[in-house]
Amino acid sequence: MTKAPVLKNDCFALPPGVHWTPVDEALSMLRERLHCIVPAQETPLADLAGRILAKDVVAERAHPPLPNSAVDGYGFHGALAPGEHRLPLVKGRAAAGGPFDGKVPAGNAIRVLTGAPLPDGVTTIALQEDVSVEDGDIHLRGPLKEGANARSAGEDMQVGQSILPKGRRITPADIGTMASVGVAAASAYRKLRVAIISTGDELVPPDVQAKDGQIFDANRPMLSALIRAWGFEVIDFGIQPDNAEQVQRTLSDAATAADVILTSGGASAGDEDHVSAALNSTGSMALWRVAIKPGRPLALGIWNGTPVFGLPGNPVAAFVCTLVFGRPAMLQMAGASFQNPTGMMVPAAFEKAKKNGRREYLRARLGKAGAEVFPSEGSGRISGLTWANGLVELPDEAVDVTHGTLVKYIPFSEFGI
Ligand code: AMP
Ligand code: MG
Numbered sequence: 517m518t519k520a521p522v523l524k525n526d527c528f529a530l531p532p533g534v535h536w537t538p539v540d541e542a543l544s545m546l547r548e549r550l551h552c553i554v555p556a557q558e559t560p561l562a563d564l565a566g567r568i569l570a571k572d573v574v575a576e577r578a579h580p581p582l583p584n585s586a587v588d589g590y591g592f593h594g595a596l597a598p599g600e601h602r603l604p605l606v607k608g609r610a611a612a613g614g615p616f617d618g619k620v621p622a623g624n625a626i627r628v629l630t631g632a633p634l635p636d637g638v639t640t641i642a643l644q645e646d647v648s649v650e651d652g653d654i655h656l657r658g659p660l661k662e663g664a665n666a667r668s669a670g671e672d673m674q675v676g677q678s679i680l681p682k683g684r685r686i687t688p689a690d691i692g693t694m695a696s697v698g699v700a701a702a703s704a705y706r707k708l709r710v711a712i713i714s715t716g717d718e719l720v721p722p723d724v725q726a727k728d729g730q731i732f733d734a735n736r737p738m739l740s741a742l743i744r745a746w747g748f749e750v751i752d753f754g755i756q757p758d759n760a761e762q763v764q765r766t767l768s769d770a771a772t773a774a775d776v777i778l779t780s781g782g783a784s785a786g787d788e789d790h791v792s793a794a795l796n797s798t799g800s801m802a803l804w805r806v807a808i809k810p811g812r813p814l815a816l817g818i819w820n821g822t823p824v825f826g827l828p829g830n831p832v833a834a835f836v837c838t839l840v841f842g843r844p845a846m847l848q849m850a851g852a853s854f855q856n857p858t859g860m861m862v863p864a865a866f867e868k869a870k871k872n873g874r875r876e877y878l879r880a881r882l883g884k885a886g887a888e889v890f891p892s893e894g895s896g897r898i899s900g901l902t903w904a905n906g907l908v909e910l911p912d913e914a915v916d917v918t919h920g921t922l923v924k925y926i927p928f929s930e931f932g933i
Contacts, residue, residue, distance in 0.1 A: 528802040574676060593622045600656075606621075634666060712752055714779075739834065743846075760794065810877065825842055865888045869917075
């Protein structure tokens with residue numbers, strides 16, 4: 517395993533005098549200052565799905581390795597001119613896994629099955645549906661181009677060719693691509709270990725009877741599900757009360773066990789905001805007031821060498837901030853290339869006069885007339901996240917959205933969920 521360098525204590529520091537940081541600026545700061553913090557390890561193919569490549573993957577063999585037939589049919593040399601043709605059949609056949617060893621003389625044909633290496637002397641295959649066999653000859657009509665229905669060696673991938681880049685998260689398709697060129701293992705980063713902590717005296721897990729004044733902890737199960745969907749490992753540090761010492765003790769335990777710590781709640785600058793208080797005591801704390809709705813300040817800092825993302829407690833804000841900031845930041849720390857969703861411009865099926873000064877993310881889904889948004893923007897309405905299939909991203913500037921205005925829609929799938 518190769519060791520990964522640690523992050524510096526001041527990696528989240530903000531330029532002096534900054535009050536509201538635009539989303540793009542916040543993202544470029546994360547991009548510039550974070551780097552991969554997990555070691556690489558040689559990983560067998562069976563364990564590579566969802567993992568991030570630490571090195572380019574190179575084809576160990578050409579694909580296909582030999583020229584071969586794309587169809588069941590009859591092979592011969594060269595092209596066929598327009599009109600009727602009759603070619604004598606050579607004895608034997610070429611099949612996948614059962615090649616024909618002899619040579620097929622020019623003007624003769626041979627039975628060939630899909631995937632069979634082309635026999636010596638064969639460059640072209642006629643589909644069996646287009647051929648009739650009579651008295652040891654085949655009859656067929658031209659024209660047929662030389663090379664028809666044949667695949668050439670290496671036409672898909674050549675030996676030594678780089679087929680997957682470092683930083684890519686391996687998909688099921690990639691597994692097939694690697695296997696087809698004989699790659700049985702690759703160097704991948706160890707899964708990022710993410711500690712998840714909920715904070716708040718009011719919180720109880722959803723499997724207990726809640727008393728008056730208590731609310732169910734929605735963030736920890738939700739964030740855990742996000743983290744797993746992104747291919748990282750969750751280490752659950754439960755619900756922590758609004759108690760400075762206990763929050764600090766938990767941060768220390770989490771810093772030992774995990775590569776990154778995600779907390780929710782207690783991230784502002786109030787009396788019971790113990791995550792930001794704890795980070796403040798380390799001198800590494802930066803309270804990022806990002807110009808984003810829904811959002812609250814993000815408390816970013818380093819606890820015992822481990823980066824901490826202090827998310828707002830409000831579940832909708834926690835969710836959106838994790839998609840917009842947490843995901844690219846964690847992907848970068850996990851060794852992946854920084855990724856921002858592209859989104860697509862679609863007509864709005866809603867109206868909204870948006871003020872200047874902060875970016876807004878609306879819970880949205882695509883309908884026949886375009887992007888619809890959840891009727892309430894209330895950030896307490898978590899059911900809107902379930903209603904939605906994605907987010908509409910409205911720019912930092914003022915916009916007057918009416919029906920048909922093009923707006924940016926980002927499907928949740930672009931966030932990897
Ligand atoms: P805080 O950021 O701690 O001030 O919390 C802001 C709001 O989010 C409060 O109404 C909290 O009760 C609520 N909240 C905090 N953490 C969670 C959680 N894990 N699940 C659901 N709601 C929460
Ligand atoms: Mg709280």
